[in-house]
Amino acid sequence: MIDTNVVIIGGTGDIGFNLTRQFASMGANVFAVGRNQARLTELEGLEGNVKARKFDPTNPEEMDDLVKWARPNILITSVGRWTEINVKSSIEEFVHQLDLDLEAFVKAALVPMFVFNKYFNKNTGGLIVDISSHAAEGFLPGNLTYAPAKTA
Numbered sequence: 731m732i733d734t735n736v737v738i739i740g741g742t743g744d745i746g747f748n749l750t751r752q753f754a755s756m757g758a759n760v761f762a763v764g765r766n767q768a769r770l771t772e773l774e775g776l777e778g779n780v781k782a783r784k785f786d787p788t789n790p791e792e793m794d795d796l797v798k799w800a801r802p803n804i805l806i807t808s809v810g811r812w813t814e815i816n817v818k819s820s821i822e823e824f825v826h827q828l829d830l831d832l833e834a835f836v837k838a839a840l841v842p843m844f845v846f847n848k849y850f851n852k853n854t855g856g857l858i859v860d861i862s863s864h865a866a867e868g869f870l871p872g873n874l875t876y877a878p879a880k881t882a
Contacts, residue, residue, distance in 0.1 A: 735759045737800050739787050739842055740808035742769035745861055749806060754778030761800040763787065787838040793845035805846040808861040809838040810879075814872035824875065831879035 736753045740746040742764025750762045754776055762773045762782040770782040783799075785792045787809065811834050815827045839860055850856035 732756050732758050734803040735761065735800050736804045736806065737761045737763065737796065737802045737842075737846075738806045738808065739763045739785075739838070740806075740810070740861075741773060741782060742766035743808055743810075746806070746808040747773065749808070750780060750782075751776060754780045759800075761796070761802070763796065787842050788833060790841055790845055793842050796842075797845060797849045802846065802849070802856060804857045804859070805842060806859045806861065807839045807842055810835050810863075810876075812873070812876055815874045815876070816872050817874070819874070828875040828879065831875045835879040 732753075736758045738746045738750050738753075738760060741750050741760075741762025746762065746764065747769060750760050750773055753760045755778060757778070759779045760781070762770065762780060763785045764770055764773075764782070765784065767784070770784065773780050773782040781800075785796050787793065787807070810831070813827050813830070815824055819827075843858055843860070846856065846858060850858075
């Protein structure tokens with residue numbers, strides 16, 4: 731059993747959901763953050779001490795509120811979404827999706843890291859883990875915006 735407070739941003743995605751289950755089964759207090767309300771409700775029903783809420787990880791004030799709520803020792807970010815963009819897409823679709831992906835991957839990971847790092851430095855320290863994907867290694871069909879945003 732581990733006695734720690736873990737925040738998982740992206741907790742409603744497959745990786746974050748499974749991490750929430752695993753940490754909860756080991757006795758951690760898990761605070762799952764995500765966009766999918768049905769999955770947040772499902773997480774709240776898991777065995778163990780799981781709390782799940784919507785927070786906007788790109789909003790520094792909401793991340794401050796999350797830190798106050800969770801008093802974390804560990805932050806895990808597993809953020810993002812997939813929308814297929816390929817060479818048949820229009821330039822407008824490409825630019826629009828690239829803007830969304832940069833917000834979903836870069837800002838949604840870095841804002842929490844910045845806020846949590848300040849909290850960890852003021853307190854007893856902590857651990858930050860960012861989960862990327864194989865898409866950061868190179869382009870796959872349909873991920874012309876996903877891959878560069880994940881790499882960033």
